[in-house]
Structure formats: structure tokens, C-alpha cells
Amino acid sequence: MKFAHLSDIHLGFQKHEALQKVEQQVFEKALDECISRKVDFILIPGDMFHVNIPEMRVQKYAFAKFREVYDAGIPVYVVYGSHDFSPVSNSVIDLLAEVGYIIKVTKATSNEDGTISLGFLVDEGTGAKIAGLSGLKVGKDREWYEKLDRNGLEAESGFKIFLFHGGISDMKTDSGMDGDHMPLSLLPKGFSYYAGGHMHKWNHQEFSDYAHVVYPGTPFAGYHADLEENAKGQKRGFVLVDFDEKVNSVDFIELENTQYEIIEVDANNRKADSVNSELVEKTKGIDPNEKVVIIKVAGELTSGKTADVDVSGIRDSLNESGSLVVNISKNQLKSKEYSITEAKGANKEEVETNVFAENIGQLRFEKPDLVGEQGVKLAKKLLRELGQGQLVNEKKNEYIPRVRDNVLAILGVDKDDSQ
Ligand SMILES: [Mn+2]
Structure with missing residues (x-):
């Protein structure tokens, strides 16, 4: 018997048309693989969608x-x-569950003593x-896990799988995007498999009371940083598990996404001119055609x-050479000579x-x-x-x-001089 474990698909994250296409293709390829490999079931512990109600284009192909x-x-x-959930509104996942295409796992009941039981x-x-x-x-997860009646869960016999969405400190990687973490000890012990979501990198570890704790990671990208990781060679895909009374094997199935x-x-300690010429030089050294270029x-x-x-010139020339998308990050660029000093004030105007x-x-x-x-005065x-917004009825x-x-x-x- 076998099951597939996918997570953090973040459908609807990509804003650029070319990347939206890749996002859709990877998702479809993953599920096609599940069908052709005849898996017995599929686990998706969260962030299937990037927001609780993604645009209709995304809902359509997902359905x-x-x-x-x-x-x-x-x-x-x-x-x-954490992404496809909203505390105040429905999620598209609710619709998928309503029509019966997916099954929501959480069957929680609050007990009189303040604990939470899971069925x-x-x-x-x-x-x-x-x-x-x-x-x-953020922050709410831990509270729930602390109230969780673990004994009941641990006493159950058979082949048991625990689905969760959150960071585990024992599994921490070097990636900075992991956010909040909780200790593994908050999860019930003795399950055959722990199907994790939330961490975007493939990670499989075994612990004494926790046989297999696994994050498949995102199959493509759910943060901008994921694209950068991809460009640096991070493998993306999903997990295939073979089992009978226990897990026999955990395999990572790689899915190609795009080229970078x-x-x-x-x-x-350099001047802008020298940085500019290095950029031009390095840009000449790559073949951007049909690729995502990250600078x-x-x-x-x-x-x-x-x-x-x-x-901007580099962006133009890369676009002309047929690159799929050009992502430029200057967030970590500063200047010694010119740096903004913070200032205080009693109100916005004064600040x-x-x-x-x-x-x-x-x-x-x-x-x-x-x-x-x-x-x-001029700057103000x-x-x-x-800072003026678009007026109602005003076109872009x-x-x-x-x-x-x-x-x-x-x-x-x-006006004419500026053209
Ligand atoms: Mn995620």
C-alpha cells in the first residue's frame, strides 16, 4: 500500500503569468503522478492555497x-x-470538502477540563x-497542542498517521523563513508517520518516539525566497510512502518546475559604477532564454x-533576450554616504x-x-x-x-523635457 504526501502548494501565490503557468503545471503533474502511481490516498497538511479565497482562475483548475x-x-x-485558513470567513477548501473531493481530518472536541480530544x-x-x-x-498553534489530550491518541492501535501544519524546532533547518517553532514533544508519540506542512524544504527525520517526521516542502514556490532556493538547486516535489503495518520506505519524488x-x-565597499559594470558583465555570461532570472x-x-x-537597463535586455521573469532584489543594498536616519515626531506630519x-x-x-x-518643503x-490614491471610477x-x-x-x- 502507498500514499502520497504533498504540502505548501500555495496555489495562487504567483503574480507573474509565466510563473502562474508553472505553478499550475507543477500542481497538476503532482496529482497526475499520484493517479498514475495508483496511490491509496493523498495527504495535504496545509497551505494548499496561498489565500483562503484565491482568484477564480486558480479555483477552476484546482477543482x-x-x-x-x-x-x-x-x-x-x-x-x-496558516495561509488557506481564515478565522472569520470560509475557505475554498471548505468548498472542496463540501463537494466531497477532499476530506478534512480535524475532528476536535473540547472537554470540560479544558483539554482537546482528537478523533x-x-x-x-x-x-x-x-x-x-x-x-x-502564529502563536495560537502552541496553545492547542498544549491542551491536546495526547494519551487518547497514543493509546490507539494500528497504523497511525498524524497530520500537522507548523514548524518543529527539532527539525529546524538553516532556512530563515521557518517562523515559529514548537518542540516535537507536543505531538502525540508512537504514530507510524507524521505528515508535516509549513516548512518549505524537503526534510525527513526519525526520532525514538516519532518514527518518521516528514515535510515534503513546497512543490514549486510559496515565498519569493523559494524561487531563489530553486535557482540555487533546491529539489522540489512530493513524498511517496510505502507501508503495511509500518512504513517501509519514504521516497522523495522530484518534480521539475522551470529553469533558473x-x-x-x-x-x-564599492562604488555604484563598479557594481553596474559587474552586473552587465555577469548578465552577458548567462543564457536567459525561457528562464527565471534572479538578480x-x-x-x-x-x-x-x-x-x-x-x-532597469539590465531588466530590459534580459526581457528582450526572452527570459521568463526577471526578479531583482536590492533589499540588502545600502550606502555609507546616504542612509536614512530615523526621526521622531508627535504625529505623521511631524515625523x-x-x-x-x-x-x-x-x-x-x-x-x-x-x-x-x-x-x-518640496519633499513634503x-x-x-x-501618496494620492486612484480615484473611484478613475482608470489606471x-x-x-x-x-x-x-x-x-x-x-x-x-512635461516635454521629461519625456
Ligand atoms: Mn507554506
């Missing part, structure tokens, strides 16, 4: 695929994740007993502004004025309007204008020129 799985007679057991669900085809807890928003190139530039510039420039590291006043001294401009008190005017192609023209007027720049 179509789960319908195929249903028609193949394969039950799908799920618990909620088992028995998979008809195999007799496997399944219990589990959904992931909740990553360019990293260390800007530490990371980090470190502290000796002088100039971080905006002097100019990536803004003080931030500008504190920092404007760093600018070296000839024009008197751009420095000193005049400069602060610009901020007010740029009306909104953008409106704000742009007003800003140019404030700067005293002729």
Missing part, C-alpha cells in the same frame, strides 16, 4: 484536478495551513488511521545612492518633516530648492502628491498621468 483524483477513487485528506478517521481502503490538527495563525539563472553581486545585489556602497545601482530635515543634509545639489528648508509636497491610464503631471509641475519641470 478540475481534484475531480480527476476523486474519479480515480483516491481520497485526499487535508488540514488547514481518528479511518481510511477505508487501507485501514490507516488518520488524525490531525490544522495550522492556525542567478546573478549575485557583492556591493560591499541579487547586497552590501554597503562606499558612496552615492542605492538608486545609482541601475538595474515626515523631521525625517526629511534629518536626512536632507546628506544631499549635494547645486539648486537651492533641493536642499535645506526649501528642499524639505512631492510626498503628498505621490488616467491616474498615472495625473499624478505624474502634478509631480512634474511641483518640480517645475516642463
